[in-house]
Amino acid sequence: MKKCDLAIVGGGPAGLAAAIKAHELGLKDIYLLERDNFLGGQLVKQTHQFFGSHKQFAGTRGIDIAEIFKEKLAKREEIKVLKGAVAQGYYEDDVLGYSYNNSFYKLKPKRTILATGASEKMLAFPNNDLPGIYGAGAVQTLMNQYGIIPGEDILMVGAGNIGLIVAYQLLQAGVKVKAVIEATGSIGGYAVHASKIRRAGIPILTNHTIREAKGKEEVEGAVIQELDDDWQLVAGTARELAVDTICLAVGLTPKVDLAIQAGCQMAYVAELGGDVPVRDDCLQTSNPRVYIAGDSAGIEEATAAILEGELAAINVAQDILSDRKELIAEDKTTREKLKALRKGPVGEHVRKGLNKVRRNEDAGKDRYSRSWKG
Amino acid sequence: MRIKNHPILDFARDREITFYYNGQEIAAYPGETIASALHAAGIRKLSTSSKHHRPRGFFCAIGNCSSCFMVVDGEPNVKTCVVEVEEGMVVEEQEGRGDLSEKM
């Protein structure tokens, strides 16, 4: 069994930022495990320019941010980057098991940063299992990573940022977007994204839900219907749209399997997308050897994920290399950047969510009591 | 259908390869996943569900949800949304749960 200072699970924005920062701060013995055969996570399909701070890639397209990170990582040859390595389990003795090239390996890291990302949520409606119903991320993967359109005519369900951005990307790929529907009374994503597709003639229908998908072997249509302010169907408003694809952008939920295995105290926080590990301000979970960063710590966006990855790495460096002055300063500035990013009205739900997972005696106690770390 | 004209992206498609889906020859490009290459050929149904025998396609395309399982070169339960297509690969629609008994 190999030992190392730091293992990072996940090579998306949080994991890449963590690996580079940890190495920059002086940690040498780092493993980065990525289950895909490529690095970058979901960045590799983000064709739009990022928002956020100019100093943290705003104005740069996600696909280019992935390249910048890959270049930075390649210069740090000491980091052991394993592509196609699937972390299979985190065991009671803090051993991380992973499969790689058809073999199983064990690794005992002094610290682990879990940056495992998220899964797309499903929505319950009749025939929601038909081929042609895809998560918004899946549509991005197909379209922007492999250059294949998901269909000719599409219905987008959900007007959060992902729904709006993917609708725009569908237009760019030459797909007809019949409508973007949103069950709540207002568009959840940034208004500029909404305006961009609206002026391309795409209707955004708030207070609308999907009733069912039509089709036998695959999607041939979708029935949508209006909702009133009490979420009740408005009689007589159901109508069928001729679409061959339905795209669900109804949210993400953190991937926390390894955190649960690591005995991290968990809490259900709707604002963060579901079950997440409770953590302190340094992103350390209730298992002191395990840190969490990015979407697996709570659904946000890539800029926050990058900063969280760096913050976790800085604190791991403090644990292992002792509290050097410059680490304390870096820790402070990174936290300030995160705070600034989350300060405005769109960061409100994240702030609310984070207040519920700050590590203390009671957080999440009602749901998970398992904690063998004491 | 493959995108030919894109304002932001260029797709490298220099070398064509061939694989088999239920015996049918399908053209693909290296780097494409099995499911995406099938999708480009208009094939969206990848398997049938075990209990109600309903058609299944992929859902997440990043290896999370297991909705894309197919039999690849005789091996069942292959996540075709993340496994890259290879020259001569034999891909078959999967019926229900994959039978692993032979492999064990």
Place this chain on the structure above:
Amino acid sequence: MLEKTGIPEAGKVKNSLPSKERLKEGPVAVFECFTEIPCDPCYYSCSIGAIKEFEDINDLPELDFAACTGCGKCIANCPGLAIFVLDYNYSEEEGVVRIPYEYSPLPEEGEKVQALDRSGEVVGEARVEKVQNSKSQDKTAIIWLAMPREQILTVRNFKRGED
């Protein structure tokens, strides 16, 4: 309503415009950025300092119309594609709207297109006067659309003829 349809209200649009006098003086940028989001690249894109530095990254951008020369450098730097340049007196008869455009293929200079308003409705015809697509724009092209000058306050997109 912006938060229900994606179409900004007339009042919001009006507040984002410079005075009539300034419009007539020459090209000027308008920011149709109406909700507070964490974003600041526009400030860094303006080489003459006409965009106020952000105190809080979530603040709405503030443009000094008097200082703005309408150079249009900010257009392709806005991740929200929410910046347009209006040129009321482009020629004797016409005004020009410069629009960020990320579709393929790009229109040809001289091409007649259908002018669309903020809801995507056809409101008239326009002519593609110029297509800017330099490397620094990073694939956000800027299309100069010439049209009857009273329409420059309405037109924010265009549609090419069906292929």
